[in-house]
Amino acid sequence: MVSIKERKRGNKRYYYLEHSFRLNGKIVKEEKYIGSSIPKDMDRIKGDFLSGIYSRKWYVVSDKIKANYKKDINAATVSEKEKEIEGFMIKFTYDTQKIEGSTLTLKETANLLQHGITPSHKPNSDVKEAEAHSKIFYKMLKQKKDLTMRLVLEWHYNLLAGTRNDIAGRIRTRQVWILGSKFVPPSPVEVVPLFEDFFSWYDKDNGKIHPVELAALVHLKFVTIHPFIDGNGRLSRLIMNFVLKRYGYPMLNISYKNRASYYNALERAQTKNADSIFISWFFRRYLKEYRRYLKP
Numbered sequence: 001m002v003s004i005k006e007r008k009r010g011n012k013r014y015y016y017l018e019h020s021f022r023l024n025g026k027i028v029k030e031e032k033y034i035g036s037s038i039p040k041d042m043d044r045i046k047g048d049f050l051s052g053i054y055s056r057k058w059y060v061v062s063d064k065i066k067a068n069y070k071k072d073i074n075a076a077t078v079s080e081k082e083k084e085i086e087g088f089m090i091k092f093t094y095d096t097q098k099i100e101g102s103t104l105t106l107k108e109t110a111n112l113l114q115h116g117i118t119p120s121h122k123p124n125s126d127v128k129e130a131e132a133h134s135k136i137f138y139k140m141l142k143q144k145k146d147l148t149m150r151l152v153l154e155w156h157y158n159l160l161a162g163t164r165n166d167i168a169g170r171i172r173t174r175q176v177w178i179l180g181s182k183f184v185p186p187s188p189v190e191v192v193p194l195f196e197d198f199f200s201w202y203d204k205d206n207g208k209i210h211p212v213e214l215a216a217l218v219h220l221k222f223v224t225i226h227p228f229i230d231g232n233g234r235l236s237r238l239i240m241n242f243v244l245k246r247y248g249y250p251m252l253n254i255s256y257k258n259r260a261s262y263y264n265a266l267e268r269a270q271t272k273n274a275d276s277i278f279i280s281w282f283f284r285r286y287l288k289e290y291r292r293y294l295k296p
Contacts (some may be wrong), residue, residue: 004017004036013037015033018226050279059213062286074155090110109130124210128162129162131161132159132160136159170229173188174229212249216278
């Protein structure tokens with residue numbers, strides 16, 4: 001956590017940002033002078049300060065994960081690769097749907113997507129959307145062209161066309177709220193300009209930002225705009241993995257079990273207008289998920 005430290009020299013006060021973190025087994029402390037008074041745009045300044053630390057603390061480690069993951073994949077047979085992708089798809093579909101209220105269990109999701117066994121006494125919408133999500137996931141893996149608004153609208157349509165055709169593939173024109181969250185998404189009149197700005201930002205910064213950080217930002221910015229009545233979370237997690245896959249990094253599943261910390265990181269980043277909060281959470285979750293690729 002970044003803290004503000006005050007130091008006195010005579011009658012004058014000076015303020016610094018301070019952050020301690022572990023790097024290569026050692027505790028490292030970094031600080032940044034911010035002036036003789038506390039600036040008003042502290043969230044931005046803290047974010048810039050942390051970004052410099054990320055480049056040393058997490059980027060190198062993430063790249064090691066990518067390198068060892070690539071070795072692992074290259075050593076696998078075609079059948080082994082297909083099985084691994086299928087396993088990830090099932091778990092990812094289960095968790096991303098469960099986060100949004102699906103009643104299907106992991107076993108029911110696996111039986112549905114692997115064997116076509118429809119669970120009894122479960123909502124038909126949960127079944128259809130799980131099937132739709134799995135199809136979009138496989139399309140995403142084969143997608144050659146980069147992210148566009150047209151592509152995202154297509155994915156949204158395919159996800160909800162079988163259950164909520166009236167909103168499938170359509171940008172919202174009504175106000176929405178996120179139950180249990182202090183964050184209120186943008187008003188309807190702001191959505192289209194913000195959505196267009198999102199893709200302009202992506203086109204401009206794509207390739208300039210570390211891919212794991214880019215995946216985190218794509219997720220955060222998209223779900224903050226909340227361009228659809230429903231399906232925003234699922235789409236944000238799909239495009240997050242699209243970015244990771246496109247740059248050769250292992251994809252990330254955000255589990256239903258750990259949703260509390262996920263919700264908290266999103267809400268804090270949104271209400272404080274501080275992207276660094278979610279980026280920090282995302283990197284920690286990513287490194288924890290793939291620590292097996294960091295072993296010598």
